[in-house]
Amino acid sequence: MNQRMPQDNNVVIQSLTQIGNCGLFLLTLLAAIPRSLRYIRETIRQLWFVGAMSLTIIMVCGLFVGMVLMLQLYHVLSIFGGTSASGMVVALSVYRELGPVVTALLFAGRAGTSVTAEIGLMRATDQIDAMELMAVDPVAYVATPRFLAGLIAMPLLTCVFCAMAILGGHLIGVTWLGIDNGTFWSNMTAEVDLHTDIVNGVLFKSLAFGAVVSLIAVFQGFATPPTSEGVARATTRTVVASSIAILALDFVLTAFLM
Amino acid sequence: MTDSVHATPDDSMLVRIRGLTTVLGGKTIFSDLDMDIPRGKITAIMGPSGTGKTTLLKHITGQMRADAGRIVVDGQNVAELSREKLYEMREGIGYLFQNSALLTDFDVFENVAFPLRQHTQLPEVLIRNLVLLKLQAVGLRGAAALMPSELSGGMARRVALARAIVFDPMLILYDEPFVGLDPVALNQVLKLIRTLNQTLGITSVLVAHELAAIRQIAHHVFLIANGKVVAQGDPKTIADDGSPWTRQFFGGEADGPVPFQYPAGNYAQALGFAGAAK
Secondary structure (H helix, E strand, O other), X not given: OOOOOOOOOOHHHHHHHXXXXXXXXXXXHHHOHHHHHHHHHHHHHHHHHHOHHHHHHHHHHHHHHHHHHHHHHHHHHHHOOOHHHHHHHHHHHHHHHHHHHHHHHHHHHHHHHHHHHHHHXXXXXXXXXXXXHOOOOHHHXXXXXXXXXXXXXXXXXXXXXXXXXXXXXXXXXXXXXXXOHHHHHHHHHHHOOHHHHHHHHHHHHHHHHHHHHHHHHHHHHHHOOOOHHHHHHHHHHHHXXXXXXXXXXXXXXXXXXX | OOOOOOOOOOOOEEEEEEEEEXXXXXXXXXXXXXXXXXXXXXXXXXXXXXXXXXXXXXXXXXXXXXXXXXXEEOOEEHHHOOHHHHHHHHOOEEEEOOOOOOOOOOOHHHHHHHHHHHHOOOOHHHHHHHHHHHHHHOOOXXXXXXXXXXXXXXXXXXXXXXXXXXXXXXXXXXXXXXXXXXXXXXXXXXXXXXXXXXXHOOEEEEEOOOHXXXXXXXXXXXXXXXXXXXXXEOOOOHHHOOOHHHHHHHHOOOOOOOOOOOOOOOHHHHOOOXXXXX
């Protein structure tokens, strides 16, 4: 994949070219999925690296997000005497927005950058060319397993994040601030809708974010100039582009799914 | 340029290049270049840095497409091959990278086994035996469990060579195989290239600058410069053909047909001496 980036000084044209190349790369990636099925072990290995290895940061961040959310909500809702609704509001905020969005941002920082750097270094050290010359398709062997792994890992990580955030909210609300345990859970279960909040909020959004982050990470790795500076720039671009894409896509999805 | 390339599988020339023209970033790399690489021989390609020697290897393997001309490998026009056919052809070609290009996630054994695992359904016992056979051939059977980061430059290149020959290819392309090697490692690689050619009859193409090493093993040398073959012949006598190209390249002269100065504008003018250009 020796994609030569056009040297245009116009930032808008450069960005549009990048988006266009990324779209073409997605088509190549999707076309390679049938060929990559024979590398199922590589996909599982990548699932371990991008999914299981991201668990610690996701769990810790989820816990703290839930804790701080409960703390803020309790103080605001106590003004109106509505502290009993704190648990429900924490759950809805986490399921609908914070869970998928924060998980995706963390995923981009933890797994996306490592995927870009790994593929970029493989290019810089001719490993991708070596695969081509050994008649092994690098898109099917390197790119697609990482893309699929990200796609599978993101919903699972989002579920873990949400569970930890609810736990954090429970710890602060019930254990520390004294909200009744029964009220906390019953309000939450009464208001959370399986389709709107869990399927649309958690699963659909996280799948979309997983696809976008993985695509950007893999594309940046393949498109990077094979130099140390190129790899560093590509890694930065992965974080910046992923963050913007996640937040923009979140707005679009929320507008359509609400 | 010859209009027809009479290439059949039993042709004495394994690679035939006709009228190769390549322009990269506005710079002409090859201009109507012709070259024949005979079967079963060691052919060296030499030339000043930046003349496109590695690019030529990339054309032979189909990694790069030419702007004009054609390259026929074992009777097949590389530019006309489908992706599947191109990959099929590459299974018969070994390629030794300058930096070895070993897969850093895998140990030495798995690096050599990689092509076998990707393209065959051989039982594990057979894969193990084949890999150990190739590692023994390059003298590194004892290093099978080492990771690429634990290898010296010479060892890494020998592992890459073992990987390149794991399918007993018809053709091996060596991209600067001697660069950065100490005399012992250089002689080891040299011996391996010769042995592979003599015992298995593998056609070898070497891109290298080390004339002393080339003289020991190569049957034929091409000197390319300015996008063309400027000299060719026996490695022992090519330096004496009297052309300014061979005199400069093999004599190691700093200036000549390959200029010392990179093309630039008027020097005095660049230094700001008004009217100096006139």
